[in-house]
Amino acid sequence: MPGKRIPRKGGKPIERLQPIALPTLESLAPVEEKQAQQPQQPPSPLQSQAKQPPSLPPTQLQAQRPPGQQPPLVPLPQSKQLPSTQMKQTQPTISSNAPAASTKPGAPTQQKPAVQLVQKPVPPPVPQQAVTPKEVEPQKEDFVALMKVFMERLYRSISSLYPKPVVERVRMLMLQAGYSELFPELYLGFTLFSSLSTGLFLFLASQKFVSPLLLNAGIGVGGFILVQALAFMKIFVDADAKASKIELVLPDALQMMSSNIRAGMTLENAIWISARPEFGPLRDEIKHVSAQTFAGKPVTESFYDMVHRVRSDLFERAIKLVVEGIRLGGEMANLLDEVAADIKSTQMLQRELITSTMMYAIFIIFAAMIIAPALFAVSSFYSEMNEQTMEKAQKRGGQPPEEFVQKTKLGGFGMGIAKTPAISAEEVKFFSLVCIVITNFFAALNLGVIQKGKWVSxxxxxxxxxxxSVLIFIGARILLNQMLGGMFQSTTPFGGG
Incomplete structure (x- = not known):
């Protein structure tokens, strides 16, 4: 309120403010005692609204309070005080039911009622929900899908290094093996990537064990060729296994079709009914033929498509006979029975052939797997012992190595008497291992030709x-070392003590 002006040292007068009467503790004490005597019961919403005085608008509150002065804060009773943590989250609301104080000078000051802070509780913040594993799984699935797309593109780009005839050949083999859902470009790309990785790993790992760089390169190239051969071998073996299963149940399937035709069914329905679970891979092929036939494709074309999906000469010959019978309009029931009987007789001849050639198969297995590794083990062991003997003869001195060889009659084995042999014992052992691997590989192919007439078998x-064979070679060398190794080590080169 404007009052008497008092000069200041700076020269600018300041206005004296009218003092405001504050409530005393004596006026508040009875109220606190009464509130303490009353039981603390939470008031109902209707009582709290009835007891709460009407709040004045902000314009009247500013008119009561001088400019630049904050309203005094009066503490609440203990029954209405809130915790310190909740006090920080509340907003005060000033309420009063007293009339505005007089602003005239000289007027008696009226005691204003206590200004009470009414605190409105703020609801607690909603806690953030923790990330559950179910929410993390979609992120992992997205990453896996992204990596899958990246690897598929990489394999497709790598497979372009193969010639187109190779890709088409692999596509046909995969179709015959039952891999109709796998693209040949992905298979070839994966094969080339795996073979390159294997060859590089073997090249780097062999440097710790083998010193010549040319030999390390040979080991790496051998690993590359081995992985490529295994990949193509798997397709051939799976296609041949599928064909063997189909040949085994083909006569029964043809006889079932003949019985269905005699029962009054059409050829299409007879083929569709013959798709039994016990037929294995043939069931899938019959279903495929039935689906194409009911879709409007001729039966003969569906049969020819089935021939391309099976790698079997016997199956191809039987299906061609059936197709020729359909074209010529012959009696299909009798034709199917005759074809089934012909297949059974052919299979009987194959079993007799396998039985008659069993002795040849046993001879091949015995010679390639047992005799050859044992002979290579003896030769490599002798070369190693001869090399050690020559080294001892040269170190001891006193008698020329030629006289020692003549005395001990070691020259009769065909080994040279040169001081530094042209071929070391390690090279002989490596040559023996390579010969054993190659010999047994072709012996297995020869066994397949003898038994089933196909090298793929x-x-x-x-x-x-x-x-x-490699295990027998290693075992024979260990046995020879235990039996004869001590004799060569205990004997001195010159026969002395």
Whole structure:
């Protein structure tokens, strides 16, 4: 309120403000005692609205309060005080039911009622929900899908290094093996990527064990060729296995079709009914033919498509006979029975052929897997012992190596008497291992030709032949070292003590 002006040192007068009467503790004490005596019960919403005085608008509150002065804060009773954590989250609201104070000078000052802070509770903040594993799984799935797309593009780009005839050949083999849902470009790209990685790994790892760089390169190239051969071998073996299963149940399927035709069914329905679960891969082929036939494709074309999906000469010959019978309009029931009987007789002849050639198969297995590794083990062991003997003779001195060789009669084995042999014992051992692997691989192919007339049938025996023969070679060398190694070490080169 404007009052008497008092000069200041700076020369500018300041206005004296009218003092405001503050409530005393004596006026508040009875109210606190009464509130403390009353039981603390939460008031109902209707009572709180009835007791709350009407709040004045902000314009009247500013008229009551002098400019530049904040309203005094009066503490609440203990029953209405809130925790300190909740006090920070509340907003004060000033309420009063007293009339505006007089602003005239000289007027008696009226005691204003206490200004009470009414605190409005603020609802607690909603806690953030933790990320559950279910929300993380979509992110992982997106990453896996992205990596899958990237690898597919990489394999397709790498497969372009193969010639187109190779890609088409692999596509046909995969169709015959039952991999109709797998693209040949992805398979070839994966094969080339795996073979390159294997070759590089073997090249780097062999440097710790083998010193010549040319030999390390040979090991890397050998690993590359091995992975490529295994990839193509898998397709051939799977296609041949599928064809063998189909040949085994083909006579029964043809006889079932003949019975259905005699029962009054059409050829299309007879083919569709013959798709039984016990027929295995043939069931899928029959379903495929039935679907194409009911879709409007001629039966003969559907049969020819089925021939391309099976790698079997016997199956191809039987289906061609059926197709010729359909074209010529012959009696299909009798034709199917005759074809089934012909297939059974052919299979019987194959079994007799396998039985008659069993002795040849046993001889090949015995010679390639047992005799050859044992002979290579003896030769490599002798070359190693001869090399050690020559080194001892040259170190001891006193008697020329030629006289020692004549005395001990070691020259009769065909080894030279040169001080530094042209071929070391390690090279002889490596040559023996390579010969054993190659011999057993082709022995397995030969066994497949003898048994089933197809070299592809022997591919499944090749890993067994190679592994067993190498183990026999290693075991024979260990046995010879235990039996004869001590004799060569205890004997002095010149026969002395």
């Amino acid at each position: 022997g591919l499944k025996f090749a890993p067994v032949f190679v592994i067993v």
